[in-house]
Amino acid sequence: MVLNFFDQFASPTFLGIPLIVLALTLPWILFPLPSRRWLNSRLLVLQNWFFNRFTQQLLHPLNLGGHKWAALLTSLMLLLITLNMLGLLPYTYTPTTQLSLNLGFAVPLWLATVLVGLRNEPTHSFAHLLPEGTPTPLIPILIIIETISLFIRPLALGVRLTANLTAGHLLMQLIATAAFVLLPMMPTVAILTAIVLFLLTLLEVAVAMIQAYVFVLLLSLYLQENV
Template sequence: MMLNFFDQFMSPTLLGIPLIVLALTLPWALFPVPSPRWYDSRLLALQNWFINRYTQQLLLPLNLGGHKWATLLTSLMLYLMTLNMLGLLPYTYTPTTQLSLNLGLAVPLWLATVLIGLRNEPTHALAHLLPEGTPTPLIPVLIIIETISLFIRPLALGVRLTANLTAGHLLMQLIATAAFVLLPLMPTVAILTAIVLFLLTLLEIAVALIQAYVFVLLLSLYLQENV
């Protein structure tokens, strides 16, 4: 049993080499690759159908200028889903529980959407800082508030993903520890706790998938405001 529940979120190392690089590159090796045959396998057909449906749903509110981001956003969503799902396996590490990694993904992508808006439509991009019809005395205050809310967006993206995954992993470990401790003392309660742990694991799988989708969806909404 680990002495500290937060040890599971520490980046593992081997011979002084951080293994987070391996955790970040491994998901790409798990996706099925297209075959040269005329007909794909059922797994490839299901994967292609899912990617196509998701891309269509993602690009639905965007205009033609935002369609250039389809490959990047779809790849990012699949990548985050795989990282979150692999972290639920025993003896694995979840890189997306690190706030630094999530901010490293959120800040450059958010900044790219802002720079695209300033380059293509600077007047429209700056107009978001001041709603139309604002009374003159409130103009400085609203500009400051809207500017702060603009810069909080990437922080909210990273913190949301980190907090949801960290809370789920901690709760699963707490309930699993309680089940092991109660097993020799109160077997009936331990079995009920194990059932709760199983249901929580299903919920955490859904959270891992939904949080990856929400991360990319919010990025697409930020992109929609600037294209």
């Protein structure tokens, strides 16, 4: 029997209902809600501290106009981290390995930053398409290049997140399959392979958090150029 390692990225369905909807709503159920007590639990205190620190770090280079995006960017960061982390559990599905979903996050948010810049500072936004002091013969070429680089930003956002998570999941499945096959023939090599798999799993946990942070950080940089 030939295994298809890409079957793990197929969107599962149950009774004709795509389970990606459940995967997108589940993270919000797992997080504790603020209580009405005078003193919160340690988990709530740690969660609030993480939110505050991340929001301060994210909004530090932005001016006051970009602070309106604080709730949106923090919620997106929390959603992406949770989806990526839950996808590392056995018998689970990672929605962020789907390019369509990642582009669904990237394109509207990128377009919103561009529209904000065109509404508030149209001259400054169009100035990005042509650096100051450009020689006259190079003006058409540079405008075309800068326009292409502008429109390729959301594609780069979605492809970066998809490619990193997909490559990590494939590598983990390949190493796990190799350890399972080598176990009856070469137990020592299988144990070493299992150790490598454990270390790779730790690396994937870090990648899941870092890629979510990079996704939101790049969006904040795009916003910084337009506010």
